[in-house]
Amino acid sequence: MAELKTQTIMIIGKTGSGKSRLINLLLKAKSAECYRSTNSITKTCKLYKFVDNGIIYELIDTMGLADTEEPPDTVVDKIKNFLKLNVNEIHWIIVTLNGNEKLTNENTEVLNNILEFLQLETYINHVVFCVAHADGWNGPTRDKFNETLSNNSTFNRFTSNGAAKILYSGAPDPDELEGDDDKEHAKKKEIAVRTNLLQALPLNSNTIVQDQIKQWRDEDIKKIIDTEFIKKKRRCTIL
Template sequence: MDEMRIVILGKTGVGKSSLANTILGENVFRIGDTGNSETSECRSETRRVDGRDVTLIDTPGLFDTGRPEEELKAAIVKCITECSPGPHAFLIVFKVERFTGQEQEVINKIHQYFSEEAFKYATVLFTHGDDLKEEQTIEEYFHNNQRVSDLMKKCGGRCHVVDNKYWKNNQLDDYRSNQFQVKQLMKTIDHMIEANKGSCYTNEMLQAVEKLIQEEEEKIRQSSGNKTEEEIREEAKKSV
């Protein structure tokens, strides 16, 4: 696949923006050093990764952002506009730590905003991998956690781990190397897209947004003959 759209989901402070930078191989998303969400609105960036264009959509924390629910819903709609006609994958991000009711609430909200169908397009990804014991895998770490097991089952057993700080240049242990984990993640997403017959996730809201974008694109084409298709698309998304 020549292009891939990936939405990153998770609560504030789990390292979503750092993860996006790790996947893209450069610092394009702003990183916060406080417990507050640095990402107040959905933002997308596209870079070449393993020979294809990868667009990452970084989202506001789905839990504990301190923002009203209605405002958060509006941000999710913005996310849907950014990834129209639909994402090929969702990354559901957690830290390597105790899996509590707060983490479960993230799963509940994904179900609420995107439906159960979204998990067919999802991969679970843990950050702070350096908190694993020596030679321990992420599957071993959560072996006896029923909530994590249930989530992984929903996501077809797809699970990866990175450490945005300590695994950047690890040459001694493939598993504890971000470069290795990102390559494995891309393979996992490729296999998932293949299993989903090349389709991207969609719902009624995404379909409605895509229709509006296409109508806006046609208006822009008629009024301006010297813009590229990429420029037309970006302008149309801003107008919707």
């Protein structure tokens, strides 16, 4: 039996940008809590797995950046700690954007935080921007949103060496609808969105972020060694 290939996908973005809904669509289950809130529902990073067409997908659900309860630096540190303990490499990173929101200064700051600590400019071919809550959008609406993105200096850092991959997604939750026809239509929409998402994430043999993860681990080891050295030095001084 052939060994299954693994694809590790990290989903990151601002609080309320649709990360958990996206994960539930991929899992075909309500595993990740999702509500519209300025407080991140996901309080810790979580790792989900599913198999599709002979590929094992590992989904990393992260806490929302720009949370009203925790500063970005704290959230970034928690994400780093999770990656150090649970992941060796990443194949794809999905940056979620809320299609219902304008690209405010706060959103731009979130993009800058993601760019900085993951060094995503180096991995442009491994990044997908997913605009959530975009179900029902027509061509002009997408064009207008694309124009907003193109006028954003932070986003343009992704497009300097090539076009960024932008995916529009969104599907109403069937459980939130009443009519049987509406529920059935929503289920078909969910299947279509999931198919489009997986097609946008083809099997990728190249990995990213492994150097950063190794560096973070090495820094932790150095801190432990330095701490132990100081303790021993103090004991010797006392003796």
